[in-house]
Amino acid sequence: MSLQLDRRSEELRLRVVRRPLRHDSAAKHVAGSATFVDDIREPEGLLHIAAGGVPAASGQLLGVDLAAVRAAPGVVAVLTAADIPGKNDVGPVVHDDPVFVESRIEFYGQVVFAVVATTREQARRAAKLAKVAAAVGTHCVSVDDALAAGSHILPDCTFRKDDSAAALAASAHRVKGQLRIGGQEHFYLEGQVSLAIPGEDGDMLIHTSTQHPSEMQHLIAGMLKVPVSAVTVEVRRMGGAFGGKETQAAQWAALAALAAQITGRPCKIRLDRDDDMCLTGKRHDFLSDYEVGFDAEGRIQALETVMASRCGYSADLSGAINDRAMFHADNAYFLPAATITTKRMKTNTVSNTAFRGFGGPQGMMVAERAIDEIAWALKLDPLDVRKRNLYGEGRDITPYGMLVEDNILPALLDRCEVTSDYRARRRKIAAFNAQNGALKRGMALNPVKFGISFTTTHLNQAGALVHVYQDGSIHLNHGGTEMGQGIYIKVAQVVAEEFGVDADRVKILATSTAKVPNTSATAASSGSDINGWAAKNAAGAIKERLINFAAGAYDVVPSQIEFRDNRVFIGNQSVPFAELIRKAYLARVSLSSTGFYKTPKIHWDPATGKGRPFFYFAYGAACSEVLVDVTTGEMKVQRVDILHDVGRSLNPAVDIGQIEGGFVQGMGWLTTEELVFHADGRLLTHAPSTYKIPCASDVPEHFNIALWDGANREDTIYRSKAVGEPPLMLAISVFAAIADAIHSLNPDKAVPLDAPATPESILRAVQAVTS
Amino acid sequence: MRGEIRILRRGEVVKLSGISPTLTLLDYLRLTERATGTKEGCAEGDCGACTVVLRRLRGERLVYEPVNACILFAGQVDGCEIITVEDLARDGTLHPVQQAMVDLHGSQCGFCTPGFVMALFALYHRADTRPVDRQRVNDWIAGNLCRCTGYRPIVDAALAACAETANDWFSTEEPDVRRTLGDLKDSEDIFIGTRERFFAAPASITALAKLYFSHPDATLVAGSTDVGLWVTKQLRDLPKMIWLGRVKGLEEIEDRRDAVSFGASVTLAEAMPYLAALDRDLGELTRRFAGTQVRMAATVGGNIANGSPIGDLPPALIALGATLGLQRGDRPRTLPLESYFLDYGKQDRAPGEFVRVVRIPKFGEGEHFRCYKISKRFDSDISAVMGAFKLRLDGTRIAGARIAFARIAFGGMAAIPKRARTTEKALIETYLDRPDTLEEAIEALAQDFSPIDDLRASAKYRLDAARALLRRALAEIGGASTRRTRVVGFREAADVAPA
Ligand SMILES: Cc1cc2nc3c(=O)[nH]c(=O)nc-3n(C[C@H](O)[C@H](O)[C@H](O)COP(=O)(O)OP(=O)(O)OC[C@H]3O[C@@H](n4cnc5c(N)ncnc54)[C@H](O)[C@@H]3O)c2cc1C
Ligand code: FES
Numbered sequence A: 001m002s003l004q005l006d007r008r009s010e011e012l013r014l015r016v017v018r019r020p021l022r023h024d025s026a027a028k029h030v031a032g033s034a035t036f037v038d039d040i041r042e043p044e045g046l047l048h049i050a051a052g053g054v055p056a057a058s059g060q061l062l063g064v065d066l067a068a069v070r071a072a073p074g075v076v077a078v079l080t081a082a083d084i085p086g087k088n089d090v091g092p093v094v095h096d097d098p099v100f101v102e103s104r105i106e107f108y109g110q111v112v113f114a115v116v117a118t119t120r121e122q123a124r125r126a127a128k129l130a131k132v133a134a135a136v137g138t139h140c141v142s143v144d145d146a147l148a149a150g151s152h153i154l155p156d157c158t159f160r161k162d163d164s165a166a167a168l169a170a171s172a173h174r175v176k177g178q179l180r181i182g183g184q185e186h187f188y189l190e191g192q193v194s195l196a197i198p199g200e201d202g203d204m205l206i207h208t209s210t211q212h213p214s215e216m217q218h219l220i221a222g223m224l225k226v227p228v229s230a231v232t233v234e235v236r237r238m239g240g241a242f243g244g245k246e247t248q249a250a251q252w253a254a255l256a257a258l259a260a261q262i263t264g265r266p267c268k269i270r271l272d273r274d275d276d277m278c279l280t281g282k283r284h285d286f287l288s289d290y291e292v293g294f295d296a297e298g299r300i301q302a303l304e305t306v307m308a309s310r311c312g313y314s315a316d317l318s319g320a321i322n323d324r325a326m327f328h329a330d331n332a333y334f335l336p337a338a339t340i341t342t343k344r345m346k347t348n349t350v351s352n353t354a355f356r357g358f359g360g361p362q363g364m365m366v367a368e369r370a371i372d373e374i375a376w377a378l379k380l381d382p383l384d385v386r387k388r389n390l391y392g393e394g395r396d397i398t399p400y401g402m403l404v405e406d407n408i409l410p411a412l413l414d415r416c417e418v419t420s421d422y423r424a425r426r427r428k429i430a431a432f433n434a435q436n437g438a439l440k441r442g443m444a445l446n447p448v449k450f451g452i453s454f455t456t457t458h459l460n461q462a463g464a465l466v467h468v469y470q471d472g473s474i475h476l477n478h479g480g481t482e483m484g485q486g487i488y489i490k491v492a493q494v495v496a497e498e499f500g501v502d503a504d505r506v507k508i509l510a511t512s513t514a515k516v517p518n519t520s521a522t523a524a525s526s527g528s529d530i531n532g533w534a535a536k537n538a539a540g541a542i543k544e545r546l547i548n549f550a551a552g553a554y555d556v557v558p559s560q561i562e563f564r565d566n567r568v569f570i571g572n573q574s575v576p577f578a579e580l581i582r583k584a585y586l587a588r589v590s591l592s593s594t595g596f597y598k599t600p601k602i603h604w605d606p607a608t609g610k611g612r613p614f615f616y617f618a619y620g621a622a623c624s625e626v627l628v629d630v631t632t633g634e635m636k637v638q639r640v641d642i643l644h645d646v647g648r649s650l651n652p653a654v655d656i657g658q659i660e661g662g663f664v665q666g667m668g669w670l671t672t673e674e675l676v677f678h679a680d681g682r683l684l685t686h687a688p689s690t691y692k693i694p695c696a697s698d699v700p701e702h703f704n705i706a707l708w709d710g711a712n713r714e715d716t717i718y719r720s721k722a723v724g725e726p727p728l729m730l731a732i733s734v735f736a737a738i739a740d741a742i743h744s745l746n747p748d749k750a751v752p753l754d755a756p757a758t759p760e761s762i763l764r765a766v767q768a769v770t771s
Numbered sequence B: 001m002r003g004e005i006r007i008l009r010r011g012e013v014v015k016l017s018g019i020s021p022t023l024t025l026l027d028y029l030r031l032t033e034r035a036t037g038t039k040e041g042c043a044e045g046d047c048g049a050c051t052v053v054l055r056r057l058r059g060e061r062l063v064y065e066p067v068n069a070c071i072l073f074a075g076q077v078d079g080c081e082i083i084t085v086e087d088l089a090r091d092g093t094l095h096p097v098q099q100a101m102v103d104l105h106g107s108q109c110g111f112c113t114p115g116f117v118m119a120l121f122a123l124y125h126r127a128d129t130r131p132v133d134r135q136r137v138n139d140w141i142a143g144n145l146c147r148c149t150g151y152r153p154i155v156d157a158a159l160a161a162c163a164e165t166a167n168d169w170f171s172t173e174e175p176d177v178r179r180t181l182g183d184l185k186d187s188e189d190i191f192i193g194t195r196e197r198f199f200a201a202p203a204s205i206t207a208l209a210k211l212y213f214s215h216p217d218a219t220l221v222a223g224s225t226d227v228g229l230w231v232t233k234q235l236r237d238l239p240k241m242i243w244l245g246r247v248k249g250l251e252e253i254e255d256r257r258d259a260v261s262f263g264a265s266v267t268l269a270e271a272m273p274y275l276a277a278l279d280r281d282l283g284e285l286t287r288r289f290a291g292t293q294v295r296m297a298a299t300v301g302g303n304i305a306n307g308s309p310i311g312d313l314p315p316a317l318i319a320l321g322a323t324l325g326l327q328r329g330d331r332p333r334t335l336p337l338e339s340y341f342l343d344y345g346k347q348d349r350a351p352g353e354f355v356r357v358v359r360i361p362k363f364g365e366g367e368h369f370r371c372y373k374i375s376k377r378f379d380s381d382i383s384a385v386m387g388a389f390k391l392r393l394d395g396t397r398i399a400g401a402r403i404a405f406a407r408i409a410f411g412g413m414a415a416i417p418k419r420a421r422t423t424e425k426a427l428i429e430t431y432l433d434r435p436d437t438l439e440e441a442i443e444a445l446a447q448d449f450s451p452i453d454d455l456r457a458s459a460k461y462r463l464d465a466a467r468a469l470l471r472r473a474l475a476e477i478g479g480a481s482t483r484r485t486r487v488v489g490f491r492e493a494a495d496v497a498p499a
């Protein structure tokens, strides 16, 4: 009771967090004055880099004739593996990502050399002049190819809970199926770009668009054979990232650094969109088999699934991504018995990588399809089956042994059911479908439960650096990078709250390895959670010194000192914040501090597949309605109602932006975005002309978003919850709604709809249920 | 003869004389001017990050046209004022469009934002788009991609900013700008460069005919929404470029009682109202043709001349019975549009010959038209299949009517836009209210076409979809409400809300 009261009064005291402040760069974005890497005023003597690749997906490199490249106008240098002083590698975990091919070719277009020239156009033109000879080998392009060839990049991995085979055998009903889930191109609007500026003593400063400055720093140091301390990586902002600028930024940053070291001049590389799409990893596509056993009410007794993913040519982050698919194969549902396996297939394609959700969405798709299968088999409303299977009292252990303590889904789902008017609309839809031949409507309400924390436990740490200057202005650095998700403003709000000043007193600076070292990637939705705490700890340390100083100087007890409204209230007087700072400076109080945070409670044992990998879960639900033309497969999303849990929001405007943007991105993944590879390994959809992310008219006209109002039960920063990734998975409701519309054609058949649900995919499913 | 390009930029007339023919406007801005507010997201006209606004005189009207700087050649902006994102705020005050974007959280990463701001700035200044509703905004920004926001806040910002009539510092200076741009207007041929390497912009049909006749190896450029990509994507060198944008006579639209004619350099944006007036579906087809920025540049002539098997206008115009006017030297000729397309990449066009005009007959008694585009994404996508159907029915009653005549053409079904002649024949003497009589014709599509598998669709899907589209056209012409036959682009006005 008193704890609750404390919380409430603390809540009332908050001035800066919880407010829907604008993105700190908003005014610069709209004026064109926000500087992205390619906009940095070019240093004198800048050279430009273009990469050249192999014309085969596999085999051996026989030779590269670069004579014409070297002779081309403007060319200053041509680089190959032989020019690398250190390691020819930018692999993040397993070291299997060469900067340049040396002999073994792993995918079509893999980089074998780089041209450095006076202009970008000269570099690009020169790169076309190389003659690359290769002995073409055999290759796998799709998951199917890799399964047939037994081509694995990492060993299979399985979570087991109880005896699922026995539980399946004992189930009253069982259904088997297969689901294909397409990959996804990040399509950040700003492509990969790096600018390297050489300094004295072999130092290197790299401006790059990356979510992981520390990793870039480490990899570049290893490649240049210099100490890590000689390399500084700086990121002011990215023009979108979504996971695609975590490891995938490395090769380009490395090329820029290498060229700068060799030429002694500043060097820049900016990938053309086609090269970016052909040469960088994407979301893993999956081929998932599942079998689910259930009782007459539709309660799951057991689930067995084998999810095979296209990892591409190297390991990259595929291990952790596949793990996360396994962690989410239950989604929100209690599985009394389960065997969950992932197969990490090696293919001769780009190395697939992190993408918002990090495998979680693909795992969740299996759970949601399994539930639909049950509903179809028993002729129940899928929402009823979903509710019956939610985690609950005594049904609260995940397949990986974690206790679900914070489950708010039963109430959240109920509320979403009411606000979306689910039952009444179901009836209307049934009536519509009964009267229409070519057009069918479909609807689905799906929950999301997403685990928050890096599942690689040691990554759950963050640092920050706060200085207060004599005029009371505050300088903030932390390890989080800004990619549009609003981490800078959120963390600045935390610091401003701590000092009781307006957020615009806090100067937000570029993320730099020189300011905060050994950071983790801004990923796993964890950015604001961990950097927010680190920054609060840094600011808190300074504040504590200020309180001690003021208590002495004004002769009051520390509890009588309060920082708010840009002032410091000391006993029954108050002074402007800046004035106290000046006094503290004169009194020789340190006004600078680092801060550190590590996420508590989490642990994970990969050997046994058990532990508590997540600090907490973020929840949400979405109800989507679609209209499908079952003669052509054309589809339109008509209405979406979202109820999403962000804990107590640090900044509701930013959070709603993440929810909407994530949802639309997820919708694209499952509908219009299709990656098509040629049998020879070339990606055919390598530009926005052929790869279609959602545009404005794809967003449903009726798009209602609400925040679930409830504090995080864990002690996160101001009891907020991470929001970057979970909303993407709300879009599974669109996919399920399409299947629901198709299901109306034949209630006796399961709908074998594959993702993405392009018109063609939809028509194929229609034909399957009506044939 | 003029040896330079003249543009109006930030109040000054800028003259460019030494430009390379293939210099893009985006490179001019970012590399030459170092105005880096305008971004490159794709360099192919699909993302809108490079959107700038051309303020120009179209006849007597001063208009604001958003265009993709990435695929526009610098020479093509002759006589225009170029407005970029850096120009909107004045004296520290954001433009209403910018302010609305800020207030409504319209940017996240901010990389797409300059392009959106410029597209919305143009929308703000266009009286022809009022009142601005959600659908209008969606259409207007179909050529702007944002990967972060999910668009809702951007659309809200557009609605907020465009709720008032345009009244900003740009409105105030319009009289001056009109005068300056008027002064820049001349009827000189432009020629920059040498006989081996040039950018030319003839001002008359005669001058064009003469120049192209003597340089049949030159590249004709109209809107450059195709040609631009040859440069930015394929790095092709185009030493001789003849731009059609100044040719007097090619920009003409003739709307007569029996036909409407478009000169080859009429843009899709200008043609749109005429096409929409011919038939709602043609309007919808044009609305779904690329995005606003591309439609501002792309021409009717270019869409036909390029001979693409997946161009959207050709099948529709073939079904409508359009004819094409060509000219070589001083010799004009006319041919039915379908005869222009010979084979993949091959057209009935001699070296030095250019497309001059396309003439579309209007509908006669008892004639009905439908056309449909199928693509992975509704807006700003290339067709997987595009079908166009013109039928003439006997008698006045629709239900029970007998088909007396049919012209059907498809895109995406063959190496060229092509008529379905077997199907057309099979439809004659069938009855719209007797589906059994129609089935044979629908099946005949398989004799007319053997489509291919590609990244947009499989051969099987294409044929299935073509059948479905024909079936849809027959049902609709037979009286079915499009509310029961399609998911977008209804012909009936009233909107039906979701359940
Ligand atoms: C983002 C984007 C989206 C697009 N979406 C669509 C779409 O939805 N549907 C569609 O059909 N197309 C689409 N296109 C293709 C393109 O816009 C059209 O084909 C357009 O009509 C071409 O016209 P243009 O004036 O830009 O041609 P240009 O690029 O200037 O020229 C195209 C070709 O035609 C030749 N040419 C031009 N004019 C003449 C003439 N008068 N006589 C002889 N030859 C001539 C040129 O030499 C060149 O070979 C899209 C293009 C882009 C970049
Ligand atoms: S950069 Fe994408 S449209 Fe121009």
Ligand code: FES
Residues within 6 Å of the ligand: A189, A239, A240, A484, B106, B107, B108, B109, B110, B111, B112, B113, B145, B146, B147, B148, B149
């Ligand atoms: S705000 Fe990032 S792409 Fe639009």
